[in-house]
Amino acid sequence: MPDGTAEPAPGRTARAAAVRAADLLEVLLRPGEPDAGRVAEVLRAHGEREPLELTAPDLAELREAALAIREVFAAPDTHRAAATLNSLLTAHARPPRLTTHGGEHPWHLHADAADDGPWGRWLITSSCLALAVLLADRQEPPGGLCASAPCGRPFVTGGNGSPRKYCSPRCATRERVAAHRRAKRN
């Protein structure tokens, strides 16, 4: 397959798989039961192919995996992010292997037991592998949780050197405005 095709290759780069993890955490860890349609929408947006019919047990194990991965995003420093990744990989990962899913996708790495293995195991191993690669690449935590209290969304660190506090310019602006208001009041 030539490079640079419009078709998104799921998890082909560490960054793409890490952003997919952050997007899935956001939809899986919202208050209330995760919505199968919304989760499938995020998977589709990241290039996963049909069939994406998620059952209640699939959603439950995806949510459990998301809760574990959230600990990596919540880690306050590189050492703790690395330790969390190591313990999740020890608990869940198999030796990495390359697959094309029978020619459906470009070659990419899996660290779960089988191509058609359970969703939860796929999410935790593919996410931890990607986040570990980013951490080793940058020698800093691969992501964080948005410091804006009403948000708290997981985000992947930009890679342009400066660690971020907020998931988006929108949250950064909201916090700046709030700080300005607080300063005016005092």
Ligand SMILES: [Zn+2]
């Ligand atoms: Zn935010």
